[in-house]
Amino acid sequence: MPFRYLGVPIKAGRLTKLECTALTEKMVAGIRGLGAKNLSYAGRLTLINADGSPKYHRVPLVPWDKVTLPKTEGGLGIKKADMWNIATVGKLVDLIYCKADRLWIKWINDVYIKNNDWHSYTPPADATWVWKNICKVKEKLKNGYVDSIWTVSPKGYSIKSGYEWLSPAHIHLDWSALVWNSWNIPKHSMTTWLRMQEGMNVKSKLARLDSCADDRCILCQLQPETVEHFFTTCVYSSKVHSYLVQWYGGCFPTVNDFVAAARNNIQWKVKVAMFNAFNYSIWYQRNNARVNDWLLRPEKVTARIEEDVKRKIKQKCRAIDDQTVLVWLQTMEVT
Structure with a gap:
């Protein structure tokens, strides 16, 4: 050693x-x-x-x-690494609470805890650094224990339950189901997530940071390039909207449309896949135009979106017995 x-x-x-x-x-x-x-x-x-x-x-x-x-x-x-580490050390704390039949726990009880109550125990000043840190973690988790039992989870303490208990609660966002859906291609989901979090480096943002000469939309050169304009009112995006509407029928959905609609039917899932594919494709063309100075025609972009969505539908819909859904998919040339 x-x-x-x-x-x-x-x-x-x-x-x-x-x-x-x-x-x-x-x-x-x-x-x-x-x-x-x-x-x-x-x-x-x-x-x-x-x-x-x-x-x-x-x-x-x-x-x-x-x-x-x-x-x-x-x-x-x-996962936050520091909080995950605390939850991991919490497993050692729980073993002491449970008085597990382990040699090191017997040693800890003989040398440090002795006849004291572990819940209210305070380490001595000359204790080792490792033991002091285990005791610090115990203090962070002690409110989750009642009579030496971890009350947060019926299955007892786990690193996952400890991490979730340590993490502050936040508001559940309805649009999360739109982004993290099994019908989406992962890279499409990431683009939609960036859109929802306003994390895209559109030119209006870059212009404020003096990172580009102007804030005109790269695709249409008509209006300032904001996230809202880019995906909704841009002439280029609107043409893709119109082509997609001809393909699947109805109006092009907004985020609020997805949140308000029932989420357990195939039509909703197909439109979710299309919406995410649209976001990815438009953002890809924008970046391509900025870096390589060339752009696909809207109908070509639409064809690629349709191809991605059709492939995903065929993967997910192996056996469909709902005639209404089958007719709808046939009009989209999927089945």
Whole structure:
């Protein structure tokens, strides 16, 4: 003692930031090796949830406090590392509450707790750093215990229940079902999420930061490029709207239309998939026009949206016995 495991010293005392550098560098190198910078936003989200993220030097599109919210509350469901660590240590706290038959718990009771009540226990000044931090976590979680029983979850303590209990509650957003729907292609969902969070770098925002010469819409060159104009009133977007309406029938839906409609029918799900595909395709064409200075015709964009949506419908609708739905899908040339 001490010895190293995965490049990190294993010792009884507290690890310094410098001693953890070797491990973090290996993680970052692995992530960069996967080509993280070339991934779509949906790919980056999956990578972050699995492994972490390399250092990011650009200004974030959406504040971190929103990103770490659950998806139903407008976030991406990324865990806060510090709070997740507390919830993880909480598992040790729970084992002490339960008086689990483990050697280290017997040792803790003999050396530190002795005959004291664990719920109200305070560590001595000469206790180790590790033990003091376990006690700090106990103080954060103690209100969730009654008579040494974790009352938050009927199945007892889990890291997930501890994390959720530590996380402050926020308002459930109705539009979350529109974004995080199994009928959506993930990269389409990410674009809609950025739209709903106003996280897109439209020219009106860039102009305020002196990052572009003017705020004219790249697609129509008629009005200032705001998120609202870009997806609703822009001449280019409106043409795509009209072509899509001819394809599936009815008016082009708004966000409020989706929120107010029943969500358990296939028509709603198909329109959700189309709406998300539209958002992605229009944003893709806008960025393509800005970077490469060329743009597909609206009818070509519509054809690509239809192709994506039809492919998704065929994946999800293996067996449909509702004749009304079948007729509607036949008019869309899906079945």
